[in-house]
Amino acid sequence: MRILLIISVLFLLVACDNSAPSMALGSLERQRIALTATTNEVVVALPVAQGSMVSKGEVLVQLDDTLQKAHVTKALADVAQANANYEKLLKGAREEEIAAARAKVSGAKATLQESQANYRRIASMAKDNLASKANLDRSLASRDADAASLESAQEQLRELVAGSREEDIRFALANLDATEAVLLGEQKKLDDLTIRATRDGILDNLPWNLGERVTQGSPLAVVLAGKAPFARVYVPEPYRVKINIDDSLWVYVDGIDEPIEGRVTWIANEPAFTPYYALNQEERARLMYLAEVQLPDSSVSLPSGVPAQVAMP
Incomplete structure (x- = not known):
């Protein structure tokens, strides 16, 4: 009876090991473009509201240019x-x-x-x-x-x-x-007082209010660049050698039933946590490699920050 119990426990452990998750966990992100102030001037116009879609070259913030025009x-x-x-x-x-x-x-x-x-x-x-x-x-x-x-x-x-x-x-x-x-x-200094979008995207944040005097080097506008977001996930160490740039992987987004096919655009060569040479074989399996999987343009409406999972090959 005891032998049967031991065998049952072993089968259970094997089953648990085989059911180990083959998902890379992370979230949807977009590239954050911070447009900074080149001088200390007063904000005189904010023509675009936060959360709006913006195009390259569109005016986002206007600083007082009276002195610079002189x-x-x-x-x-x-x-x-x-x-x-x-x-x-x-x-x-x-x-x-x-x-x-x-x-x-x-x-x-x-x-x-x-x-x-x-x-x-x-x-x-x-x-x-x-x-x-x-x-x-x-x-x-x-x-x-x-x-x-x-x-x-x-x-x-x-x-x-x-x-x-x-x-x-x-x-x-x-x-x-x-x-x-x-x-x-x-003239370049004058142009820099008109903050324009350098890429298409979403105006995520306007840290300064109308009438405030900004500080040099501080961000005036933050743009989430690109159309569709990408999934930034942590790939488990056993799957690192199976993933290459331009590979197609399925991305599962919370709140969406069907997976979305994405393309690997970048994967780190170094682990995100403890260096591998400081770990034994069992601990190395817990290493994580940061990767980015780009979603298609049809996913442009998906917001940033939503949890996402990528199925490992």
Whole structure:
């Protein structure tokens, strides 16, 4: 009788072992996209309600952009100024400026001729003791000054005719590029004050209220990206070698009678819990590997967070 009892217990244990669950447990999830604030500004508009479906590029949160628009306006003015200076150097002097410089040279020549004639006359008179040494020195200094003025006017004319130096043009071009780069940065900062959806999905959360001043780096909107959710489950260690990327598995969702066929999109190579080398053979069977099984687009209406099970192959 005792032997029969022992055999019955053994059969019961085997039966319990054979009925071990072949399900990977987890829940339905979607990728969470957190859109953060790049500066400290006030929320001035929340055009989309929480829980709404959103499309890529749709405005979710608008921050006050008054100050940043002023920065962009200043950057635009700096670019215009740098561009005007570059074009001025590139074109060189105007015809009117060159004509004025030529007229100045002609005037300086006439003045020098008069000074030379005056010096010769006084020098001749000084030989006959009809002019003082002081008058002779003054006429000589006036002649030399007029000669220097003529040379200066001629150099200015040559500078205008030759045009701008190549180094000055390159410097002006570099300055223009720098101001344009600053403008792009200011425009990017302005664009960042308008928080747009970066992917299609569901607007899950708006942490800040209208009129609040946000803190830099804090999330302004959280979007659950993608159409249908995926099942994030823990695969038991004995089934890890049987599962590969793109395998089809049946997903059972609480509240839905029929299973849904999903596709394995990712499975971890490392166990989620204690490393395998620290466990014996019996304990290794309890290791779990995190995996994601994508549901088809027909499951778009399923909410995130619902418990789900995936049947093991």
